[in-house]
Amino acid sequence: xxxxxxxxxxxxxxxxxxxxxxxxxxxxxxxxxxxxxxxxxxxxxxxxxxxxxxxxxxxxxxxxxxxxxxxxxxxxxxxxxxxxxxxxxxxxxxxxxxxxxxxxxxxxxxxxxxxxxxxxxxxxxxxxxxxxxxxxxxxxxxxxxxxxxxxxxxxxxxxxxxxxxxxxxxxxxxxxxxxxxxxxxxxxxxxxxxxxxxxxxxxxxxxxxxxxxxxxxxxxxxxxxxxxxxxxxxxxxxxxxxxxxxxxxxxxxxxxxxxxxxxxxxxxxxxxxxxxxxxxxxxxxxxxxxxxxxxxxxxxxxxxxxxxxxxxxxxxxxxxxxxxxxxxxxxxxxxxxxxxxxxxxxxxxxxxxxxxxxxxxxxxxxxxxxxxxxxxxxxxxxxxxxxxxxxxxxxxxxxxxxxxxxxxxxxxxxxxxxxxxxxxxxxxxxxxxxxx
Amino acid sequence: xxxxxxxxxxxxxxxxxxxxxxxxxxxxxxxxxxxxxxxxxxxxxxxxxxxxxxxxxxxxxxxxxxxxxxxxxxxxxxxxxxxxxxxxxxxxxxxxxxxxxxxxxxxxxxxxxxxxxxxxxxxxxxxxxxxxxxxxxxxxxxxxxxxxxxxxxxxxxxxxxxxxxxxxxxxxxxxxxxxxxxxxxxxxxxxxxxxxxxxxxxxxxxxxxxxxxxxxxxxxxxxxxxxxxxxxxxxxxxxxxxxxxxxxxxxxxxxxxxxxxxxxxxxxxxxxxxxxxxxxxxxxxxxxxxxxxxxxxxx
Numbered sequence: 001x002x003x004x005x006x007x008x009x010x011x012x013x014x015x016x017x018x019x020x021x022x023x024x025x026x027x028x029x030x031x032x033x034x035x036x037x038x039x040x041x042x043x044x045x046x047x048x049x050x051x052x053x054x055x056x057x058x059x060x061x062x063x064x065x066x067x068x069x070x071x072x073x074x075x076x077x078x079x080x081x082x083x084x085x086x087x088x089x090x091x092x093x094x095x096x097x098x099x100x101x102x103x104x105x106x107x108x109x110x111x112x113x114x115x116x117x118x119x120x121x122x123x124x125x126x127x128x129x130x131x132x133x134x135x136x137x138x139x140x141x142x143x144x145x146x147x148x149x150x151x152x153x154x155x156x157x158x159x160x161x162x163x164x165x166x167x168x169x170x171x172x173x174x175x176x177x178x179x180x181x182x183x184x185x186x187x188x189x190x191x192x193x194x195x196x197x198x199x200x201x202x203x204x205x206x207x208x209x210x211x212x213x214x215x216x217x218x219x220x221x222x223x224x225x226x227x228x229x230x231x232x233x234x235x236x237x238x239x240x241x242x243x244x245x246x247x248x249x250x251x252x253x254x255x256x257x258x259x260x261x262x263x264x265x266x267x268x269x270x271x272x273x274x275x276x277x278x279x280x281x282x283x284x285x286x287x288x289x290x291x292x293x294x295x296x297x298x299x300x301x302x303x304x305x306x307x308x309x310x311x312x313x314x315x316x317x318x319x320x321x322x323x324x325x326x327x328x329x330x331x332x333x334x335x336x337x338x339x340x341x342x343x344x345x346x347x348x349x350x351x352x353x354x355x356x357x358x359x360x361x362x363x364x365x366x367x368x369x370x371x372x373x374x375x376x377x378x379x380x381x382x383x384x385x386x387x388x389x390x391x392x393x394x395x396x397x398x399x400x401x402x403x404x405x406x407x408x409x410x411x412x413x414x415x416x417x418x419x420x421x422x423x424x425x426x427x428x429x430x431x432x433x434x435x436x
Numbered sequence: 437x438x439x440x441x442x443x444x445x446x447x448x449x450x451x452x453x454x455x456x457x458x459x460x461x462x463x464x465x466x467x468x469x470x471x472x473x474x475x476x477x478x479x480x481x482x483x484x485x486x487x488x489x490x491x492x493x494x495x496x497x498x499x500x501x502x503x504x505x506x507x508x509x510x511x512x513x514x515x516x517x518x519x520x521x522x523x524x525x526x527x528x529x530x531x532x533x534x535x536x537x538x539x540x541x542x543x544x545x546x547x548x549x550x551x552x553x554x555x556x557x558x559x560x561x562x563x564x565x566x567x568x569x570x571x572x573x574x575x576x577x578x579x580x581x582x583x584x585x586x587x588x589x590x591x592x593x594x595x596x597x598x599x600x601x602x603x604x605x606x607x608x609x610x611x612x613x614x615x616x617x618x619x620x621x622x623x624x625x626x627x628x629x630x631x632x633x634x635x636x637x638x639x640x641x642x643x644x645x646x647x648x649x650x651x652x653x654x655x656x657x658x659x660x661x662x663x664x665x666x667x668x669x670x671x672x673x674x675x676x677x678x679x680x681x682x683x684x685x686x687x688x689x690x691x692x693x694x695x696x697x698x699x700x701x702x703x704x705x706x707x708x709x710x711x712x713x714x715x716x717x718x719x720x721x722x723x724x725x726x727x728x729x730x731x732x733x734x735x
Binding site: 067191408 | 493514579580592595597599682684686700
């Protein structure tokens, strides 16, 4: 009996150790719940085949993503070895001590040379121009537009447009043209509307939308090195840009005051609008006939130019960071080494991930792989981002508080909104000791 | 012969069984421990944080800032706007629930066919998940094909993106969901009124209004007030419905502000201070109600 008992104990111990050993061979990545996370889960199967190390991509809804990641960081928890963090998190992730410094890794593997410069700047470097890196660019993304090719190419519509605006109806090259097209197709009586833009003020949706116009109008959010905002966010160009965004809101479907990526795609799939602003990462659903009955009639274009010819797109996308509290930091670094390999990046792009690898981005194979890759390629070389300081969320809240009532609620003027925002941002930077 | 058996049973029982004190402790101590660990301790801990500049997202050293968080919050025009908005919402929502709920209870207090089934059906909304109700009503309010515009002949009216009516639209949803709760408590109060009082009033040829004012209302008032206390506290804390249905400044109730401050902006110390201000406000309002309730009971 005793013998049997000791055998059972030994077997249980062996099983426990085996399980422990197995657990050590697992890496966990936290990301938001969306298609690219599924592509990544598919990609890492190759890593498991090659190394025997299992990689799990744990996802959480977008609305809970930041909350979940930072709760884990706050608790110094080791549940996640890596996190695919938003570009704005770089400040909080690095100065808060949550991200491992990847500067040496960048130098050793020449990551800054392999990846598109804008993505390195946007997803990896903090503070700006410091040469310190905290993430490997993983999913490149930016705002672009989807549009109804059949509406644009309809001879009757083309003739009517030409008669009214004195130029041909085509993919807009400037924001002014985009405004004209939105106005032209805005026909509420026919339940057909001009366009869809971001208006949700819950997090960064509307701010990203407005940024597209502000940057292309030649304005800046502020001086990222001195944190000066007066004369930047409330400049003449910035005020004009905000006025223009409000004008565009007038061409959206009714009750379009809380819209983000879901509504943006819905506007196309339901045949509501002629154009819809969204992140490129959400365009695969529009190109799929199973999820969009107008898939064949849907085209894509990059953000148009502003009045002075400047052309920018708000940066989306994320970088992959190693979490300081991970118990598998070395294994995570080895995973990063594998991930930046050109063959892996190529496979990543084939699966549907938006690679940031310059060589692959520039290749014809990539640019012709989907109907939206060409516009994505163009966008990745003209992206600009929001403040990436640790207090970015407070800056976002202030922008939402000033812009949303003006754009959606029709309260006050653009000048009042931008002057108020400059004052709010100054106070926030002062509170955190960035300015005196 | 029976005496020894009785005495042995009488002696054995205290030794084997538990004393009253032990049984009381067995029930009370786990509850008290649970309350201390999960309620009292976090409450006191967060009170401590409310006097600091602690940010949970950063590893910076925590600095004691005294009453600075409270001072800044009470001087912040946005926070006052959130409180004003919340007060408006509480009034709209609770008044609506009392009118609809009490009215429905008066109707159901009569002898009507399928009364039980009707009561159960009317109670369904409050059994639903609040976030689901919010999403569901978002569809009902859709300007193009929502049923609300169809019913009220307001074709094309925008509800949730219009700063003038968005809060009212959310309050209507809350009324739909929680009026049954008021109805239930009112119905309990109404059915407890002795029929003899109504019979006496009928003999005296009292008018319907007199009967309602002098018999029905005073006797149902204590239960109705309890319903109002619960609904006021809940309405003051409303988060889910408003968060799901709209995202305007005009619908940012104080609970949403608190959530954003704590979990979007990670201003942990400051948000703890705001949570205490909200707690004090709820306590003050509840206290007024409770005093009034006690006065009613004393009559």
